[in-house]
Each structure stands twice: as structure tokens, then as C-alpha cells.
Amino acid sequence: MSKDLVKKLVIDSGALRVAARWQGKGVALLMYHSVSDNPNSQQDTLGGIAHSTLVFRGQMEVIAREFNPITIEDLFLFLKGQRDLPSRPVVVTFDDGYADNYHLASPILEQFGIPGVFYVTVDCVERQMPPWPAQLRFAFLTSGKTGWADPDQRRWSLATREDKIRAFERASEFCGKLSGSPQSDFIAHIYSDLAIEPVRNRPSLMMSWDQVRGLLRAGHTVGSHTMTHPNMAHVGEQDARREFLESKRCLERKLGQPAVHFSYPCPALQPHWREATVRLSREIGYKTAVTANGGLVRAHHEPLCLRRIRPTKQVAGLRWNLECTFAGRVV
Template sequence: MGSGILRAGARFLPAGAVVLMYHSVLPDPAPQRDILGGIVHPLAVFERQMEVLAREYHPVSMQEVHAFVLGQKPLPRRSVAVTFDDGYADNLEVAGPVLRRYGIPATVYVTVDCVEQRQIPWPARLRRAFLTTKKTAWTRPGGAPVSLPEAAERQHSLDLTSDHCAGLCGDVQEQFVAAIERDLEVGPYTANLMMSWEQLRTWVKQGHIAGSHTLTHPNVAHIGDAELQRELSESKRRMEQQLSQEITHFAYPGPALQPIWSQKTRQVCHAVGYKVVVTTTSGLVRPGADPLGLCRVGAAQTVAGLRWNLENSFLGRRV
């Protein structure tokens, strides 16, 4: 509706590519709602979105987007790259066959500790703890008691806890999350949602790209210098060891707090050898853009929403 007019207008605009951001794709997201929230796409929607991309747009890889911003390779108008954050196994198992059917290349950014420990990223663990706990009261460290049956208080507690956790990484983060799970009396989450190294190797063999999303998914603009260095370089090193290839792609986690990157994080990305880095800032990727701070666009939860986001982004509007 109305997208024909938007599309006609896009012909007169300078070239640009859209990098779409997905997380998880499941046949039935309902059972995972208390864990993954709004980051899951139902398979039926994802399938229709990929069909639209293949028919009305030009799917390209992040390697092509990189060459495009460097001025080494022109891209057709309405070029779109597909990316997935966190490293869910469903990217290969559920989205993979759809991508193959439509010939769409994609990039997955994995949280390396989650791959190695088959553990969901901490925002999902905290969400699960607060949304599934049977406890009715909880006292935030240094705070007032919270009545958990009150939806607003429960959500507020989750938000505050997430803001705190976003600045933690490694063992300190693990201890913090485990303490919340203990406090709220939810046992460890045992279902396996994350890719294994073997699955990631299959992903790469299928022609897709694997990039890093840190070791433990902190907001890297809010952690110490040594931790920043380690999250960026150690995740890269372990991926290179496991995949026997150089890892040059990276996606900033944006679990909570703003901003999610800075000139310092950009400098460390450059120093450790990342070449193509994506953020969660919405916008069109134009020729000459900084390859170490590329915009992305949310995929939206419907086909109409996806078209709207794409058409507006190609017109240079933020969505």
C-alpha cells in the first residue's frame, strides 16, 4: 500500500544498500516468547519476507556491501543484505533451507561463549528468569522490594537488571546472571538454542559468512579497556581456530544502554583486524560509509512492515 510511489521515488536517489537485522526464526515462536521475546520471526513470515527480497530487491552478501562502501564494486539499486545476530541454531536449521531456496546469502554473528557452552545469551536468560519465576517478591540489590505479579514492576526490574548486566562481561557477568536465576528460583535453561561449531562450519560451507558478536554479549562501549580488547580479539581468535579462516566481520551487541559503540571501540575493532562492522543504528549504507560502523535496519515482524522499512530506508529516511 503506497509502496509503489515510494519505489518510484527511489529511482532518483543515490545508490545505497540496506543491511537487515534478524535474530531467530522458528516454526512456532510461542514457546520461546518468555525467553527470546520479540526477536523471533515465525518461519511463515520469514519465508514470505525472503520471497519478497528475492523478487523485488537484490540480495547481496556483506562482502559485497564491504566492496560497495569502499568504492570497489557497484551494487544494483535496492540491494539488501541479510544478517542474524547471536548465533541461534535455527539460522541454519530453519532459515537455512529458505535462504538456499531463494539464493540469498547471509551473515551470522555469533556470541562465542554461547556457542561453546550451548547457552543462550544473557538478555534471554534474564528475560526468562523474570518472566517465568513463580516468586512473588524480589529485592533488587540495594533497592526496594518489588512485587513480581505486577507486570509493570516485573518489567521494570528486568530493565534495570539488564542495564546493569550490559556493563558486565566474562565471569562477573556469569556470576551476576546465575545469582538472579538462583534468587528467582528458575533452574538452568537446558534446551539448546545455539549453533555448535560444527553447525557454524556447515553454515560457512553453504556459502554464508560467519562473524563475531563478542564472547559474552556485553555492551562493549560500557566495559573496561582490557575487557573490550578481550571480547573483540579472543572471540575472533577462537572463531578463526574453529573455522580455519580469517574472521573480519563483527556486529556490536546492543543488549541495553546507549551508545553501543564509540571511537574507542571502533579503534579496537580496527586494531584487532575487523574489516566489516555493523551497528544497530538504523539507516541506509551509502558508498563511502565507514565500513567499521555500518547501519542496519530492523526486519519488522510482517511482510508489509519489512517493505515499509526497506522503501523508507532507500529514500534515506530513518525507520
């Protein structure tokens, strides 16, 4: 008997739902980035963060049929003790601000009556360039160079694709600690070292501001994913404050409404948030902040460091993971 069949039988038996009743109320936040008709075509930029349109549609059908989608505001009020929630509540979130969020994900969410939360990297939308991990990934995977020296002068082979990915990951450890102009300078230096032309914004790679406003008109929520996508736990307090504050102000100026929801980038290194960033986000005026830490959100949890769940690349896999998570078993 296959594992998939065993999992289906366990789900269909209702045993996991019974176990979930003993766990108390919890909320599952799903963390997506991109939806694509052909995810493999984006391997040199986005890597494995894109979900196929077919799978995403199937996953949202499961969410609408077997769970209860809610808004991030519903979750915030629940955490404040001001709102009760239905059983098995789910929040669907997207990070970065790719145009496929508008063209592909949003219509599917609307088809199934699911409100989404879209966290945009503000400077990337403004400049129409992808976040720095996509820029660096493109540089390393398309370069014809055979080697690269990191800032510590350690040499890295670029002979194979696996070598290039290792070098990209090493470069990400340096870039993740940078924000603003130093980050841009680091990327420019990498492109010069690797002797390739900078990645240009492919048609509709990042959303426009009109498209971001379109998400609001469709009933979704838009939040900040920083200005320039650094690891907020690895930049100084002044840089972290600027990332929190400038992205908030720019969103409010562009969208004409308060920006009170935030998502922590997790591009490289751990941790990707700290108690100091929680305090800073509260001081600046955010109501919620989501992380890449796994698990359910419970009633006693801090609204400014909320857990999320990474969805699988299969419909059945997401269903299994959600059932297990609600039952108290993190998978």
C-alpha cells in the same frame, strides 16, 4: 480505505522507486535474530526477537523478487570504492547464533539464493547456553518470587508479568555492563535470589560448531557477536579488547578461516558502540562491524559502524519499510 491498502497503492505506483533514484546508492542491512515455527512458545526466553517461519519465508521472497541481495564482502568492497552494486541492494544478517538459524533460516535463504551473515556469540555456542538476556528473561518470568532487590537495593515487585518484565529490564542495565566471569556471577546471583534452577539448553537452542561450519559450506558468512554479549560501549577497554580479540581467535580456530566481520550486541543501555570501540575493532583486524542504529549504509560511511534496519513482523511491513528507506524516509 485502510492504511495497508494505501501503502500498497503507493508502492505499486512506483513513486517511491522514483524518489530513491534521487538519493544515491545505499545498502539496506536487515537485522534478524531467530526464526521459529511457533515464536510465542519462546516468549519466556527470546521474547519478541523471533520471526515466524512463514513470515520470514515471505520476506525473503520479497527480497529476492524486488531487491538485490548481496554479501557483506560486496558491501565492504563498495565502501572501499572497489565494487559497484546493483540497485536496491540488501544484506540479510542474523545475531546471536541460535540453532534455528541453521535449521530454518539457512534453507530458506538458500531457496531464494540469498547469502546471509550469521554473527555468533562465541561463548554461548561453546557452552551451549543462550546469551545472558535470554537467561535473565527466563529467570524473572518463571520465578515464583513476589519481589526482587536490585544491586542498588531498590525493591521491584514481581507480582505480575509486567512487573517481572520491568525488573528484568532493570537487571539488564546492570548485566549489560559486565562481561566474562563477572557477568556469569551476576546471572548466578540472580538465579539464587529468584530461587529457580538455571535455564538449560533446550534441544537445538544454540548452534553447534558443526552447524556453524555448515553455514559456511552453504555459502554464508560467519562473524563475531563477541564472546559473552556485553554492551561494548559500557565495558572497560580491557574487557572490550578481550571480547573483540578472543571471539575472533576462537572463530578462526573453529572455522579455519579469518573472522573479519563483527556485530555489536545491543542488549541494554545506549549507546552500544563508541569511536573508541571503532578504533579498537580496526586495530584488532575487523573489516566491518554492524550496529543496531537505523538507516541505509551510504558509500561514505565508516565500515566499522554500519547501520541496520529492524524487520517488521509482517511481509507487507518489511516491503513498505524498505521502499521508504531507499526513498530517503526512515520509518
